[in-house]
Amino acid sequence: MPKTSARLLSLLSLLQARRDWPGALLAERLDVSPRTVRRDVDRLRELGYPIAASKGPDGGYRLGAGSELPPLLFDDDQAVALTLALQLAGTSGAGLEEAAQRALHTIRQVLPARLRHRVDTVRVTAVPQPEARVRVERGVLVALSAAVHAREELRFDYLHPRREGPPRRVQPHHLITWGGRWYLVAWDLDRADWRTFRADRIAPRTPTGPRFAPREVPGGDVARFVTEKFRGAQGWPCRGEVVLHRPAEEVAEFLSDDLVEPLDEGRCRLLAGSWSWSGLAAAIARFGVDFEVVGPPELRAAVADLGRRCVAAIDQPPAASPPAADVPSRRAPKS
Missing domain, CATH: 1.10.10.10 (Winged helix-like DNA-binding domain superfamily/Winged helix DNA-binding domain)
Incomplete structure (x- = not known):
């Protein structure tokens, strides 16, 4: 005990x-x-x-919670997780850099000496992505989050740089981040369809509308829905399936949103996509291992064409290097 x-x-x-x-x-x-x-x-x-x-x-x-509650307790893992989260808050695009630093300083002061020393060793440099330069007002994020949580219809002006229109009426379902930007995933009441809106272009109107019954995004997975939404309604135009002679855990390290499924210790099934069949064939070949094409026929043809081109490239005699062009000297003439 x-x-x-x-x-x-x-x-x-x-x-x-x-x-x-x-x-x-x-x-x-x-x-x-x-x-x-x-x-x-x-x-x-x-x-x-x-x-x-x-x-x-x-x-x-x-x-219970209340004003009389003593300071909260953090174990080692919680303290490290909170430290990392606050240091990465500056890349969220929400303008929270100063507030996050103040929060980190406040929490550090109430931690025990042992935990304070461990937290001090956790230092990362958060470099925001270029897209994160577009800031979102904290008040906008709070208003959107509140509407999502309360399941209340939302009215807002959408400040699109190329067009203006009437206020939008939506049922907000999810507030997400993608590529350093914030987006609202909502059911557009006027268009009767799902839409994604950039949060930095939203100017909420008050008050909010009536409550609504939540809907399920197409496919039931908001992450997959948004991924396919940004790539087009049908996702990648070219998708295929292959069996790679490489363990699934090693293949997964090089994937973003493609699907990999282990078959045995040395093989896995890969479902991948690209903008072209030749691009998909090259992406599969980059793993540098044997593989079998499951389908479709377009991918088989692209792999065969890639193999033919590779064989032709090494069968050709090496081309002579072109002579170096004469470059005028930049040296100043002697006086």
């Missing part, structure tokens, strides 16, 4: 991790008896933590 002080910290960390905890589950996680859990909860209450208890066979505990 762990010492009382360590057990109290573990109990407090668990109570902060979720809203409700059954007493039996807490006892199992801490490897103690339910009676010990009750005693430890009483000790935390004496320290000022408002912990509510429910009676009965399914009774449990809940850590």
Whole structure:
């Protein structure tokens, strides 16, 4: 059984991790008896933590919130994760660099010396992507997030540089980041279709509209939906399937949104796409391993054509290097 002080910290960390905890589950996680859990909860209450208890066979505990709540507890992994997140906040495009630095300084001051030393060793230089230079007002992000959370219809002016139009009426579903920019994924009520809007071009109007029943994005996966949306309604125009003679975990390191599935220890199935069949064939060949084309026939033809061109390139005699062009001297004439 762990010492009382360590057990109290573990109990407090668990109570902060979720809203409700059954007493039996807490006892199992801490490897103690339910009676010990009750005693430890009483000790935390004496320290000022408002912990509510429910009676009965399914009774449990809940850590309350309020102005009297003592400082929150962070374990090692949580402290490192929070430090990294605050240092990377400057690349979000939301103008949070100064606020993130102040938050990091405040949190550092209340950490124990051991954790403070570990946090001080976590230093990264966050370089924003070029697209992140377009800033989004924090008030806009808060308004969009609130509408998404409340499932309330949203009206806004869309400040498009090439055209102006009437206010848009949408049902906001997701606020996402892509390539350093913020986007709102919403159901456009006037066009009866899904749309993505750049958040830096949105000027919300108040008040918000009525509540709505949430819809499911096409395919049920917002990440995949947005990926295909930015590439066109049908995704990549050329998609094919091959079997690579290489472990799936090694292939996955070189992929972005293509799909890879392990077949055995040395082979995997790859579903990939490109703007052209020749480009897809070259992308598959770059893995430098044997492979079999599953389909479609267009990919088979592109691979055969790529192989023919590669063989022809090495069968040709090497071309003579062109003579170097005479370059006028930049040296100043002697006087």
